[in-house]
Amino acid sequence: MLSEFIRGFGVTLKHMVRKPVTIQYPEKKKDYAARYHGRHQLNRYADGIEKCIGCELCAWACPADAIYVQGADNTPDARFSPGERYAIDYQINYLRCIFCGLCIEACPTRALTMTQEDEVTSTTRESMIFTKEMLLAPVVAGVKPAPHTDAEVTARGEEYYGGFAFTTPLASAQAAEGQAGVSGPASLGTEPPPAGVGPSLPTTRETDQAATALNAEPAPFAPEARSEDIVPEEIKHDE
Numbered sequence: 651m652l653s654e655f656i657r658g659f660g661v662t663l664k665h666m667v668r669k670p671v672t673i674q675y676p677e678k679k680k681d682y683a684a685r686y687h688g689r690h691q692l693n694r695y696a697d698g699i700e701k702c703i704g705c706e707l708c709a710w711a712c713p714a715d716a717i718y719v720q721g722a723d724n725t726p727d728a729r730f731s732p733g734e735r736y737a738i739d740y741q742i743n744y745l746r747c748i749f750c751g752l753c754i755e756a757c758p759t760r761a762l763t764m765t766q767e768d769e770v771t772s773t774t775r776e777s778m779i780f781t782k783e784m785l786l787a788p789v790v791a792g793v794k795p796a797p798h799t800d801a802e803v804t805a806r807g808e809e810y811y812g813g814f815a816f817t818t819p820l821a822s823a824q825a826a827e828g829q830a831g832v833s834g835p836a837s838l839g840t841e842p843p844p845a846g847v848g849p850s851l852p853t854t855r856e857t858d859q860a861a862t863a864l865n866a867e868p869a870p871f872a873p874e875a876r877s878e879d880i881v882p883e884e885i886k887h888d889e
């Protein structure tokens with residue numbers, strides 16, 4: 651019993667003599683752990699195509715009903731994401747979000763990740779609902795933002811779901827058909843691109859990190875720039 655008292659008060663005494671940690675916020679900011687759950691980010695592939703496929707899994711996983719996704723079809727002349735669908739509207743209500751991260755666990759394409767940005771405050775309810783434009787990662791310099799045409803995407807020859815390594819269209823096709831030389835999914839993403847096919851693209855992880863770095867100093871938050879009519883009725887009425 652006595653030893654527990656001594657141990658308990660020892661912790662108190664240790665903190666009494668410890669040097670105080672003072673950070674001159676907002677001029678200086680605290681460094682958070684890499685896994686810190688801050689504001690969300692909607693990521694892109696290296697070529698500017700959006701990773702979000704509008705599947706709504708994040709919205710279904712969210713325990714606070716904080717996410718609103720509306721999907722739409724890609725067309726040959728306007729391709730926003732790989733596959734059939736993309737998110738024509740995407741919103742996160744930060745009055746509801748508890749920063750649990752379940753949404754990013756549910757996302758099948760790593761479209762949704764969390765940054766270390768922690769300044770998510772405002773004076774109006776409407777401006778706490780972040781739109782797709784506010785959440786979308788900026789494009790890397792020199793890259794055209796989505797939408798692209800199917801012809802542009804095909805010419806690049808990128809396999810968006812090939813994992814960390816580049817997968818050529820040829821390797822993907824051979825694997826799908828079970829042809830010799832490509833033994834199955836394990837070999838996907840291991841083939842170097844043939845000369846002249848597509849640019850040398852960074853990996854998915856590198857793209858996410860580059861986008862996060864670009865977002866390290868996001869544009870000043872301007873609630874007045876928002877329009878109330880972008881808030882869907884179902885979100886407004888629930889508040």
Ligand code: SF4
Binds near residue numbers: 715752
């Ligand atoms: S972090 Fe949690 S509460 Fe916030 S949007 Fe994602 S799932 Fe919902």
Ligand code: SF4
Binds near residue numbers: 701756759760761
């Ligand atoms: S962020 Fe991910 S889970 Fe949410 S709609 Fe987009 S692809 Fe689906």
